[in-house]
Amino acid sequence: MLRVTTCTHQTTGLAVREKLAFSSAQQLGEAYRALREKFPESEVVVLSTCNRVEVYTAQDATSPTDATVDVAGFLAEFHQVPRTDFEQDLREHTGPEAVQHLFRVISSLDSMVLGEPQIVTQVKDAYQQAMQHNACGPLTHALFQGALRTSNRVRTETKLSTGRVSIASVAVGEFAKGIFSTFHDKLVLVVGAGEMAEETLRYLKDEGVQRLLVINRSPERAQRLAEEWQGEARPWHELGDWLGRADVIVSTTGATEPIVTREVFLESRAAAGRTDPVFVLDLGAPRDFEPAIGQLEDVFLYDIDSLQTVCDRNRRARQREVQVAEKIILDETDRFMAEFYNRASSAIVTRLREDWHSISQQELEALYRKLPHLNADDRDAVARTVGRIVNKLLHPPLEALRDEARSGTPHGLVDALKRLFGLQERP
Amino acid sequence: MPNVGIVCFLMSYLVAMAAQLIRFRSGSVWWVRTAAFFTAAGFVAQTLYLLLRAQQTRLPPLLSSLHDWLLVLAWLLVLLDLLLAVSRWLPRGHNRPLDVGAAVLPLVLAMVGASWFVPMVPSQLLDANRGWKMLHAALLVLGMATVAVGLLTSFVYLWQHWRLKGHARWSSGMALPSLEWLSLANRWAILLAVPLLTLGMLSGVALSVLGGRDLPAKTWVDPVVLGGMASWLVMCTLLFWTLRNENHPGRQVAWLTVCACGFLLFSVVGLQVLTGVTGSTSVHGAGPKPAGHSSSAPQAGEASL
Numbered sequence: 240m241l242r243v244t245t246c247t248h249q250t251t252g253l254a255v256r257e258k259l260a261f262s263s264a265q266q267l268g269e270a271y272r273a274l275r276e277k278f279p280e281s282e283v284v285v286l287s288t289c290n291r292v293e294v295y296t297a298q299d300a301t302s303p304t305d306a307t308v309d310v311a312g313f314l315a316e317f318h319q320v321p322r323t324d325f326e327q328d329l330r331e332h333t334g335p336e337a338v339q340h341l342f343r344v345i346s347s348l349d350s351m352v353l354g355e356p357q358i359v360t361q362v363k364d365a366y367q368q369a370m371q372h373n374a375c376g377p378l379t380h381a382l383f384q385g386a387l388r389t390s391n392r393v394r395t396e397t398k399l400s401t402g403r404v405s406i407a408s409v410a411v412g413e414f415a416k417g418i419f420s421t422f423h424d425k426l427v428l429v430v431g432a433g434e435m436a437e438e439t440l441r442y443l444k445d446e447g448v449q450r451l452l453v454i455n456r457s458p459e460r461a462q463r464l465a466e467e468w469q470g471e472a473r474p475w476h477e478l479g480d481w482l483g484r485a486d487v488i489v490s491t492t493g494a495t496e497p498i499v500t501r502e503v504f505l506e507s508r509a510a511a512g513r514t515d516p517v518f519v520l521d522l523g524a525p526r527d528f529e530p531a532i533g534q535l536e537d538v539f540l541y542d543i544d545s546l547q548t549v550c551d552r553n554r555r556a557r558q559r560e561v562q563v564a565e566k567i568i569l570d571e572t573d574r575f576m577a578e579f580y581n582r583a584s585s586a587i588v589t590r591l592r593e594d595w596h597s598i599s600q601q602e603l604e605a606l607y608r609k610l611p612h613l614n615a616d617d618r619d620a621v622a623r624t625v626g627r628i629v630n631k632l633l634h635p636p637l638e639a640l641r642d643e644a645r646s647g648t649p650h651g652l653v654d655a656l657k658r659l660f661g662l663q664e665r666p
Numbered sequence: 667m668p669n670v671g672i673v674c675f676l677m678s679y680l681v682a683m684a685a686q687l688i689r690f691r692s693g694s695v696w697w698v699r700t701a702a703f704f705t706a707a708g709f710v711a712q713t714l715y716l717l718l719r720a721q722q723t724r725l726p727p728l729l730s731s732l733h734d735w736l737l738v739l740a741w742l743l744v745l746l747d748l749l750l751a752v753s754r755w756l757p758r759g760h761n762r763p764l765d766v767g768a769a770v771l772p773l774v775l776a777m778v779g780a781s782w783f784v785p786m787v788p789s790q791l792l793d794a795n796r797g798w799k800m801l802h803a804a805l806l807v808l809g810m811a812t813v814a815v816g817l818l819t820s821f822v823y824l825w826q827h828w829r830l831k832g833h834a835r836w837s838s839g840m841a842l843p844s845l846e847w848l849s850l851a852n853r854w855a856i857l858l859a860v861p862l863l864t865l866g867m868l869s870g871v872a873l874s875v876l877g878g879r880d881l882p883a884k885t886w887v888d889p890v891v892l893g894g895m896a897s898w899l900v901m902c903t904l905l906f907w908t909l910r911n912e913n914h915p916g917r918q919v920a921w922l923t924v925c926a927c928g929f930l931l932f933s934v935v936g937l938q939v940l941t942g943v944t945g946s947t948s949v950h951g952a953g954p955k956p957a958g959h960s961s962s963a964p965q966a967g968e969a970s971l
Contacts, residue, residue: 417830420847514915516845536915539830 240298241378241579243337244310244329247291248351251328258320261287264368270317271372277313282376284369284383286344288361290351295341297378335576338382342568345386346393347400354399354557359390381578389571396567397560402553406546407435410520411442413549415487418516418539423447425486429470430478430498432460433491435522440468443487452485454478456492479503483511488519490527501531504538520546580644587653588637590662595633599625670715676778678708679744679771686768701767702751709744712778716741719786726800733786735807740777742811743770743818766843769818769825798873805866806894809859810931813901816855817927820920823848827917849916852923853908859927860905863898893933900926 246259261267267285274283274294282297294310311329315322332340343349345362366383369375375383394400403409419425427448429436432455440451451470454477455461461472473481482488482504492498508517519540521528526542533540603622607613613621636656643652656662682704689697716727719734727734747770826842843851870891904926908919 414830416844417826417842418845420844420850516916536917545832 240333241295241337241382242297242331242333243293243295243340244331245291245293245340246314246325246329247293247349249349250330251325255325255328256290256292258318259292259314259325260289261285261292267368268372271369271374273317274313275372275374278309282379283374284365284379286362286365288358291344291349293344295337295379295382297376297382335572338385338575339568339572341382341386342389342571345390346564346568348561348564348568352404353554353561354401354404356400359387359394362386362390377582378579381575381582385571385575389568392567392571393564397563399557399560399564402556404550404554404557405438406522406543406550407438407442409546409549409553410439410541411446414539414541414546415443415518415520416446418518419486421447422487423449426450426452426481426484427470427487427489428481428485429453429464430488430490430527431455431492431523432457432464433493433522436489436491437464437467439489439520439522443489444468448487452481454481479507480510483507483509483513486515486517488517489522490520491522492527494523494527495525497526497529499528499532501529501535504528504532505535577644581641584640584644584653587656587662588640591637591656591660592633594660594662595629596626599629670711670718672715672778672782675708675711675715676775676782678704678711679775679778682708682767683771683775686771690768702748705744705751705767705771706748709741709748712737712741712744731786732784733781735803736777736781736784738807739810739814740774740781742807743774743777743814746770746811746815747774766818766822769822773814773818798869798876802866802869802873805862805869809862809866812855812859812862813927813930816852816859816923817931819848819852819855820923820927823852823916823920824924827920845916849919852919856901856905856908856923860898860901863894863901863930867894867898897926897930897933900929 246256248256261270267287270285271283274281274285278296278298280298284295286293286295292314294313296310311322311326314320314325340349341362345359347354347356347358350358362383366375366379366387369379403412415422422443425448427440427443427450429440429451432453440448451465451468453461453465453468453470453472454475455464455472456475458472458474464470465472478498482499483506490498508514514537516537516539519528519532519538521540521542524543528540528542530540530542532538603618603625606621607618640652640656682701685697685701685704689701716734716737720727723731723734727738747767750766822842823845826845826848829842830845904922907922908914
């Protein structure tokens with residue numbers, strides 16, 4: 240039985256999620272050890288990210304264990320959190336629903352940002368961690384390999400992951416990189432110290448920015464941001480001077496009026512003797528830069544609205560791909576379940592074949608002893624005939640088993656076959 | 667070797683161009699691959715065609731005729747396009763993948779198309795000073811190719827500038843080079859083109875001095891020579907203007923480069939094509955169109971020379 244117990248951003252607030260998360264590899268290792276002790280018969284994979292904590296378990300269908308209760312109990316015990324704090328937020332999926340859930344998660348259909356790529360790495364890491372702690376088995380191996388295959392199909396057959404959807408990533412990835420080919424020699428000026436500026440700085444740092452200046456009305460906040468991003472804080476009165484020298488300007492002040500007018504900007508650039516392109520990212524609301532600045536030659540000014548338009552367009556493009564992705568996920572779920580059910584019935588098929596052929600072989604040997612005058616050719620002919628009879632007799636029950644397996648685990652039929660043909664469990 | 671006609675690579679480039687245009691709308695990577703595949707197929711066919719022509723005329727393509735000269739120029743541009751396309755599959759480094767095929771292919775198509783209408787007959791003046799003539803033609807073709815690169819980078823610069831100023835809606839699937847990269851490439855194109863063209867012209871002067879009686883008396887008033895000299899002066903002025911002050915706005919440099927390079931391409935290539943089409947006599951491979959020459963698709967395996 241496949242089962243997943245989830246606690247995600249869709250059902251649970253961050254305050255609870257962070258209490259249930261496994262924040263380090265060491266903590267996760269301890270969790271696997273505890274899980275193995277608590278569920279020795281189960282295969283387990285734990286997926287813990289900032290948006291979700293999920294425990295995938297696979298166990299024998301005859302096991303009486305109630306995974307939901309056990310997982311909830313385990314989480315409460317391991318994290319020392321009262322289960323009443325989160326139990327109502329847990330969701331559980333079993334069988335095909337559990338498979339479909341994982342396939343949706345890895346395809347980023349269940350993510351906060353549709354189509355974000357990090358989830359694939361996070362699922363891969365979770366699977367590898369489980370393997371390292373010997374918590375995987377044949378079912379979870381098949382499940383996670385199926386998930387990786389599904390994710391690959393979704394990403395190659397749809398455009399779900401194309402186009403950036405956050406303001407900062409659009410600003411840097413689609414616009415700043417269209418202006419500059421390298422960033423290590425560019426001077427970045429941050430005006431204000433808002434949260435959006437920090438996010439933009441992360442993307443700019445990834446592109447190799449080395450020279451960073453922070454100017455803020457509050458010198459303490461400027462200093463804090465500059466230290467965090469290995470930059471330099473400058474006093475507010477130097478703003479005009481640095482506006483002229485900077486290549487990239489990111490502004491996020493809380494000013495109620497534009498702090499940079501067209502005239503001020505032109506004067507600053509002229510004083511610095513700069514005519515080359517400058518990228519201005521105005522993330523203030525209300526805007527910090529007069530819109531007329533954007534009409535200047537080689538000044539590329541983007542405000543939140545213009546960036547949001549691109550984000551929305553990319554998001555809509557991703558939304559259009561959801562249906563295609565869902566279809567792929569359904570296909571892959573069906574494929575996985577068919578393989579899963581076949582695997583469940585294959586043991587009984589093998590047993591039945593082996594038993595019948597073994598019986599026919601014993602009877603043939605008895606017959607050869609009674610009829611010693613049969614030569615090798617005659618014996619072969621008799622053996623082939625008996626083999627054909629056995630196969631023909633086996634065909635109807637095995638075919639019925641296969642048919643049944645297409646729509647689910649054929650427990651009833653398997654039990655009937657065991658009883659009808661005396662197939663006992665092997666130790 | 668197989669018969670390879672102009673139609674083979676002309677059609678390949680046309681399909682590649684169509685794929686480039688479709689991908690503007692769809693943004694699908696399959697159209698990028700289709701364009702790259704047909705460009706590469708056309709390049710292979712064009713290479714074979716030029717090799718066959720060289721084998722038949724027993725002359726390097728540069729010396730053989732205006733027809734081959736134009737095709738070599740187009741071949742160099744396609745080679746550049748393919749090299750940039752390959753950068754898409756290289757590991758990600760400092761450079762972004764470059765989508766410039768949509769700008770390169772129209773120029774290539776224009777050159778291949780023009781080569782259809784000009785004579786394929788080799789110049790009659792190839793016996794003497796073959797080394798000088800080879801040098802003269804090679805320098806001019808390389809100079810022209812560099813001028814064409816300058817023209818293309820300027821076009822793409824203006825296109826990218828237009829997109830970044832807020833008109834990116836219809837071409838959002840494109841990964842054009844950055845303005846900084848284009849500006850640098852444009853500068854290098856001008857810096858290389860001027861010395862190449864200068865050396866090409868000087869070798870032409872040396873050729874006319876060495877050629878003496880073998881050359882027609884009207885060499886110096888040949889429209890191609892006059893047009894070339896005029897546009898060379900324009901290019902020198904552009905180079906001087908660019909070097910004098912590095913702080914010119916990028917868009918201004920791009921517009922001036924488009925004008926200068928466009929003028930040069932028209933005056934040198936355009937005049938050669940015109941002399942070829944109209945049957946005027948020129949010493950630059952565009953000799954009079956022979957009787958019976960038709961504009962039906964030439965095939966390297968069939969050309970009677």
